[in-house]
Amino acid sequence: MTSVDHVTDVLVVGGGPTGMTVAGDLARAGRSVTVLERWPSINPASRAFVTMARTLELLDSRGLAADLLAGAGTTDRIELFSGATVDLSHLPSRYRYGMILPQTVVDQALENYARDQGAIVVRGTEVVGLEQDTDGVTVTARPKGGGERSTWRAAYVVGADGAHSTVRDLLGVEFPGKSVLSSVVLADVLLGDGPSGTGLTLGSTRNVFGFLAPYGPARPGWYRSVTWDRHHQLPDSAPVEEGEVVRVLTEAMGRDVGVREIGWHSRFHCDERQVRRYRHGRVFLAGDAAHVHSPMGGQGMNTGIQDAANLAWKLDLVLGGADPAILDTYHRERHPIGRRVLRQSGALMRAVTLGPPPARWLRNHLAPLVLSIGRVRDAVAGSFSGVTLRYSRRRGQHPLVGTRATEVPLAEGRLTELQRTPGFLLIREHDVAHLGTTVAQARRIGPGPALLVRPDGYIAWAGPSSRANGPDGWQTAWRTWTARISGPAPVP
Known part of the structure; x- marks a missing residue:
């Protein structure tokens, strides 16, 4: 057997919000847990910016929600097309809104939580090998970019290392699905004449869409923007020109919103993919390593944190001697949720990017009417916020x-x-x-x-x-x- 340099109960690969939640929860329960993260510091290109009500509840149960909210903006409305609105103000939750805050801030809070509970976080380290047997998993890692290798032995491994998961690749697990939208641009923009109110605002034509989310009192006047142009499709590596952001926002919103400054920005494409199994022996996939989807609806980070909250306590019980078969319930409970999130975010994306005028006319007339019905309004808001999602009995x-x-x-x-x-x-x-x-x-x-x-x-x-x-x-x-x-x- 290969010599082992480090031993831990659970090895978490990936130090984003999913991985840090798993690590913090296990460490809080008294388990030894180590996080291996290839980024030397928190990834500045994190895309999420809305934390939904169910995730806020989970953060509150870890003592994190109040401090995050103190520096964040909130919104209880998502403005869609032609007056159609997703109204969060009726949610059966303490948090009848979404929290607007860059994912990097949430990432830092969860890393602090994991470290404070006793988890070991090793940054600048990438996984290059994984073997499992009946008693545990051996992982080989090295400094990012090359260097001397080290080995880790754990009872269980959690792959929370994102859409391009090394753990998933080493397992030989397929990631079925397809790319659905390309050349989407994220940016932080300072506006002189932004949307009125504090809601999330979407504007679209048959060829472009623009989305604006206010950061709130902590960054007055600043918004996270998401833009897309059907006729300006570039690879992810293409630089983002400030004029592109201004032009698409103006066309999508139907007016000049007064862009004064553009800060951080990034271009990316989005896929709809989901692994068929979340559990592979002693290795589990969570967050973007298990499912990716359209950014519409702000579901990615939220779903990953909720994956982690479901898995961690079950690992703790099994490490304490409970029946390992209970770990199968992680897949049984979370895979249907991931599939539902993929479908609903995809449906919203397709509704926003409709091209044919008759289809857009029908959407613009039906959506406001349907979302004005109380039961429909609450069902849509509850599903997107996560508070009405349930596990089967x-x-x-x-x-x-x-x-x-x-x-x-x-x-x-x-x-x-x-x-x-x-x-x-x-x-x-x-x-x-x-x-x-x-x-x-x-x-x-x-x-x-x-x-x-x-x-x-x-x-x-x-x-x-x-x-x-x-x-x-x-x-x-x-x-x-x-x-x-x-x-x-x-x-x-």
């Missing part, structure tokens, strides 16, 4: 199983505050006294069943708290996830 389980418990009112405070201490939480009915169990507890305010809440905030069981044991009891559900192996164990 088995037949016979309570309808609440698989939904998030974040907004259940508790006598002890917000669920996200309580979940800063990781683990399962049993929420008792409002009139039930403390139960004799080692599982952390809280009491709900008002009517409703008892709930067993998973470490990621989703409901694992619902019913009367008096129903503890037996096939439908909360202790049975809890043991299904957490029991140490002593023979075959049921799979949740």
